[in-house]
Amino acid sequence: MHxxxxxxDAPTSVATGAVAVVGVGLALRGARRELDDRTxxxxxxxxAFVFATQMINFPVGxxxxxxxxxxxxxxxxxxxxTAVLCLSTVLGVQCLLFADGGITAIGTxxxxxxxxxxxxxxxxxxxxxxxxxxxxxLVPVAAALGALVSVPTAALAFTLLYAVGGEAPIPLDTLATAMIGWHTLIGIGEALITFVVASAVIAVRPDLVHGARPLLEARELEIRTVEADA
Structure with missing residues (x-):
């Protein structure tokens, strides 16, 4: 995917770079509401986990x-x-230190x-x-569904960008088949890993899982209501 x-081409790279700058800027502001001393x-x-998993690359054609x-x-x-900031940091380190992904394509x-x-x-x-x-x-189940869809969607987005400004001597249909087809399979593997990791964290410290907070808050509200009635 790197x-x-x-x-x-240059116009497409510049456009995605501008989108990335805006997105990271918004993420810097939004992460202030998500992070605290515990999280x-x-x-x-x-x-670190994302960095390690992304360093394992394999050709898909x-x-x-x-x-x-x-x-x-x-x-x-x-x-x-915060996830946007984590991914952006990982991608920047991979690009600059490990030549994984082009410097001109970092925004992409x-x-x-x-x-x-x-x-x-x-x-x-x-x-x-x-x-x-x-x-x-069921939070890990929802997380796994998100992972399952996110991977081929990102591959589809790349295919659309290539259709607009592709420079490599690769036919669009060949690239689309390789990217979307293989990344659908990768999405299944990512869904399984996401389910396992999310389940493990929720089993130990559910209060640290951002996606579980609405359910935890609703549970606390129900307990307080029962105590008040008693």
Whole structure:
């Protein structure tokens, strides 16, 4: 999923760079409402976990590679705005220190994985959390659904960008088949990992999971109501 230099033309790279700058700027403001003394260390752990999983790349054909994204998991654990910052930091380090993703394509990669991936994963998670029974045990299920959808959606977004400003000598239909097809399979693997990690954290410290807070607050309200009635 890491886009290299020269894959997209200059106008497309500049446009996605501008989108990335705006998105990260908004995330810096939004993360202030999500982070506190308890959750800040978890954000660092999430960034480290995403960094490790994204460094495992494998070719998927048409000159592209695939890997886990981690956007949905990060959004559920530490909040969508903080997740954008985690992904952006990881992508910046990978680009500058490990040559994983082009320097001219850093805005594209942040847009695809940090904005589209996180945003889609969080949106699907919120919808699933609303539709599923309001039980804490189902939060990992909603998180897994978010991860399942976020990966092929990010791949589709890249395919659309390539259709607009692709520079590599690769036919669009070949690239689309490789990217969307393989990343659908990757999405299944990411959904399983997201479910396992989210379940483990909720089992130990559910109060640290951003996506579980509405359910915990509703539970506390019910307990207080019962005590007041008694």
């Amino acid at each position: 886009v290299p230099d020269g894959f997209l 800040a260390p978890l954000a660092g752990l999430v960034a 048409a000159g592209t590679s695939g890997h886990l994204l981690g956007g949905a998991l990060a959004a559920v654990l530490v909040g969508p705005w 990669n942040i847009t695809l994985m940090g904005l589209v991936g996180v945003g889609t994963g969080w949106l699907v998670f919120c919808i699933a959390r609303r539709l599923l029974p309001r039980k804490l045990a």
